[in-house]
Amino acid sequence: MPPLAARVHAPLLLAPAARPAARLRASSGPRGGGGVRRGALASEKPAAVAVAEKAGGDGGGGEGPYDAIVVGSGIGGLVAATQLAAKGARVLVLEKYLIPGGSSGYYRRDGFTFDVGSSVMFGFSDKGNLNLITQALEAVGRKMEVLPDPSTVHFHLPGDLSVLVHRKYEDFINELISKFPHEKEGILKFYGICWKIFNSLNSLELKSLEEPLYLFGQFFQKPLECLTLAYYLPQNAGDIARKFIKDQALLSFIDAECFIVSTVNALQTPMINASMVLCDRHFGGINYPVGGVGGIATSLADGLVEKGSEIRYKANVTNVILENGKAIGVRLSNGKEFFAKTVISNATRWDTFGKLLKDKELPEEEKNFQKNYVKAPSFLSIHMGVKASVLPAGTDCHHFVLEDDWNNLEKPYGSIFLSIPTVLDPSLAPEGHHILHIFTTAGIEDWEGLSRKEYEEKKEVVANGIIRRLEKELFPGLEDSIVLKEVGSPKTHRRFLARNDGTYGPMPRGKPKGLLAMPFNTTSIDGLYCVGDSCFPGQGVIAVAFSGIMCAHRVAADIGLEQKSPVLDAGLLGLLRWLRTLA
Numbered sequence: 001m002p003p004l005a006a007r008v009h010a011p012l013l014l015a016p017a018a019r020p021a022a023r024l025r026a027s028s029g030p031r032g033g034g035g036v037r038r039g040a041l042a043s044e045k046p047a048a049v050a051v052a053e054k055a056g057g058d059g060g061g062g063e064g065p066y067d068a069i070v071v072g073s074g075i076g077g078l079v080a081a082t083q084l085a086a087k088g089a090r091v092l093v094l095e096k097y098l099i100p101g102g103s104s105g106y107y108r109r110d111g112f113t114f115d116v117g118s119s120v121m122f123g124f125s126d127k128g129n130l131n132l133i134t135q136a137l138e139a140v141g142r143k144m145e146v147l148p149d150p151s152t153v154h155f156h157l158p159g160d161l162s163v164l165v166h167r168k169y170e171d172f173i174n175e176l177i178s179k180f181p182h183e184k185e186g187i188l189k190f191y192g193i194c195w196k197i198f199n200s201l202n203s204l205e206l207k208s209l210e211e212p213l214y215l216f217g218q219f220f221q222k223p224l225e226c227l228t229l230a231y232y233l234p235q236n237a238g239d240i241a242r243k244f245i246k247d248q249a250l251l252s253f254i255d256a257e258c259f260i261v262s263t264v265n266a267l268q269t270p271m272i273n274a275s276m277v278l279c280d281r282h283f284g285g286i287n288y289p290v291g292g293v294g295g296i297a298t299s300l301a302d303g304l305v306e307k308g309s310e311i312r313y314k315a316n317v318t319n320v321i322l323e324n325g326k327a328i329g330v331r332l333s334n335g336k337e338f339f340a341k342t343v344i345s346n347a348t349r350w351d352t353f354g355k356l357l358k359d360k361e362l363p364e365e366e367k368n369f370q371k372n373y374v375k376a377p378s379f380l381s382i383h384m385g386v387k388a389s390v391l392p393a394g395t396d397c398h399h400f401v402l403e404d405d406w407n408n409l410e411k412p413y414g415s416i417f418l419s420i421p422t423v424l425d426p427s428l429a430p431e432g433h434h435i436l437h438i439f440t441t442a443g444i445e446d447w448e449g450l451s452r453k454e455y456e457e458k459k460e461v462v463a464n465g466i467i468r469r470l471e472k473e474l475f476p477g478l479e480d481s482i483v484l485k486e487v488g489s490p491k492t493h494r495r496f497l498a499r500n501d502g503t504y505g506p507m508p509r510g511k512p513k514g515l516l517a518m519p520f521n522t523t524s525i526d527g528l529y530c531v532g533d534s535c536f537p538g539q540g541v542i543a544v545a546f547s548g549i550m551c552a553h554r555v556a557a558d559i560g561l562e563q564k565s566p567v568l569d570a571g572l573l574g575l576l577r578w579l580r581t582l583a
C-alpha cells in the first residue's frame, strides 16, 4: 500500500455530484458485503442499483398510483417503506441524493469508508423485541454481520472523571459506583428504574401506538408493563435522577449520558428514551455492521426493490399535491408528478410543512409541535484518516470529551464526540491507518454570510482547535498523523442531508413533559404521514426505525392491509391529539 499523501480536502461531507456513476455503483454497500441477502453472493448486483440506473433520476410525465410514496430514504423512510413492502404494498421511495441513508449514509475517499453520522448502533442484536434494526432488515430478507463493541463510550469529563461504559452492565455499574461510592444506593435506584422501563418496552410487540386494536391488545396482554410505560411517558430522566442522587458531579455525568441521546441535559430528556439507550447498550449491546453503517440503508433499499417496490435517486420532491385537502401525490423539482393513496414524508416536520406544503397555512397540530420543540443545532464534523501508530493499543471505539467545565456541555463546540470504527472493522481504512470521525454541535448562524475564503478558513480554524483538544486529552501527536481530513459545517449538513438549517433533530424548547408532546406519524392532513426524528420517539437511528415501524403499521391499516376500526381510530387519535395539547 503506497503511503497516503497528507493533505486537506475541499468541503466535501458527501460525494461530489460530479461523480454520479461512481456513486450509483457504490450503492452496492460500503464494502459490497454490507448488505448480503441470506445465502446470496456478495458480488450479486443489488436490485436497488439496477432500478436507480434504469430510472436515471428524474424523468418526465405522471406515474402511479402507488400504495405509498415515501419522500426521503433516511432510516426512518426506508424502514417505513420496507415494512409496507413486506406487507404487500407497492411503494415508491423518492430520494434527493444519489444513494440511500441520509444521516446514516456513507462516503468513500482514498480507500477510507466513512459513516456520515453516528457509528454507535443500538438495536442490532439477535435478541428481545427492541432489536429494531435487525428486525427491519429481516422483514426484507436481509441480515448483516455485526461486530460486538466491548463498550458503548468512554467518557472523559471535568475533574478528571473517566468512565468507561462497559458492555456488561455489572462492570459499568461497579465502575460508576467506584467513582461515587457515597451514591451507591442512588445509582442502583436510578439505573434500576431504567431497567424497569426497558424491560416493559422489551416485553411488547412494537407497532403503531396510534392503532387502537393493537394498543388495546397490548394493554390486555401486558397490563402492568403498559401502565409502567404510560406512567413514565410524561417524565424526564433528570427529575428521576434527582429523587435518588444528590452529588452534583454525578448528576452532571447523567446529563452527559442523556446529552448523547438527546443533545440536551437529563432534565429535558424523556425518561423512556433515556432508559431505552442506557439499558439496550447492555442488553443487546452496541454492534457495528461489518463494512460500515451505510450498509444498513443499502441493504434495506435492495430488500425493498426485491419486494417489488421502487427507489429513485436524484428525485427532489418540492411539493405534496393535495386534492380536497387530501395528500394524493408529490411533484419533483423537474415538474414530474407521482400519485399514491398515501404520502409519507421522511423530511423533518419543519421541511415537510415549511417547504413541501409551503402554500398551506401551518396546521394547529404543527404550531403546537413548533411551540414545544425547536430545531436542535447542527454540527461540525471532521472525518480523518490517521496513521494507526498514533492510537495506543486497546483504544476504545467511541469517546465523549468535555475537559474542564460542565457548563460547556451543551454549548456549541463544547463537547466532542469521537468514533474510531476501524478499531472494530479495520477493513474501513487502508492498512496501517484508522478512521477518526469527530463531531461537535454548531449552529448554522455561525456559518452564514461568509465569503468562500472566510468560510474555508473558518472551517480550518475551528476543526484544528477541536483536533488540538483531542491531541492534548487523548492522542499526543494526532495532528502529525493525519493523512486525510474533511470538514463539514452546518451548511454542509443542510445541503447534503436536506435538513432544515442542518438540524440534528428536534429539541424541547423548555422542560418537556417527557414524550407527551411528541407527534406520532399521522398529520392533520388526510393521507399525509411523517416519519423520522421529528416524530415520536425522536432522534437516534433506532428511534427513527421505531417511527418507521409505527408509520408502516398505521398506513397499512389505513389502506386495508391491516385490521382497523374507524370508530376506535377516531377515538384514539382524538385522545392522543388532546393529550399532546396538555404538554
Ligand SMILES: NC(=O)c1ccc[n+]([C@@H]2O[C@H](COP(=O)([O-])OP(=O)(O)OC[C@H]3O[C@@H](n4cnc5c(N)ncnc54)[C@H](O)[C@@H]3O)[C@@H](O)[C@H]2O)c1
Binding pocket: 071, 072, 073, 074, 075, 076, 077, 094, 095, 096, 097, 100, 101, 102, 103, 104, 116, 117, 118, 119, 315, 316, 317, 318, 346, 347, 348, 351, 379, 439, 496, 497, 498, 499, 503, 504, 505, 531, 532, 533, 534, 538, 539, 540, 541, 542, 544
Ligand atoms: N452525527 C450524527 O450522528 C447524526 C446527525 C444527524 C442525524 N442523525 C440521526 O440520523 C437519523 C435521521 O434519520 P431520519 O430517518 O429522520 O432521516 P435523515 O435525515 O437521515 O434522512 C432523510 C432523507 O430524506 C431525504 N430528503 C429530505 N427532503 C427531501 C425531499 N424534499 N425530496 C427527496 N428527498 C428528501 C434526504 O436527502 C435524506 O436522505 C436520526 O437518528 C438522527 O438522530 C445522526
Ligand SMILES: CC(C)=CCC/C(C)=C/C=C/C(C)=C/C=C/C(C)=C/C=C/C=C(C)/C=C/C=C(C)/C=C/C=C(\C)CCC=C(C)C
Binding pocket: 118, 119, 120, 122, 153, 201, 204, 206, 209, 218, 226, 229, 230, 233, 260, 261, 262, 272, 273, 274, 276, 277, 398, 399, 400, 417, 418, 419, 537, 538, 539, 540, 541, 542, 543, 546, 579
Ligand atoms: C399511547 C399512550 C398515551 C400510552 C400507552 C402507553 C404505552 C403502551 C407506551 C408505549 C411506549 C413505547 C412502546 C415507546 C417506545 C419507545 C422507544 C422504542 C424509544 C426509543 C428511543 C431511542 C432513542 C431515543 C435512541 C437514541 C439514540 C441516539 C440519539 C444515539 C446517538 C448516538 C450518538 C450521537 C453517537 C454518540 C457518539 C459518540 C459518543 C462517539
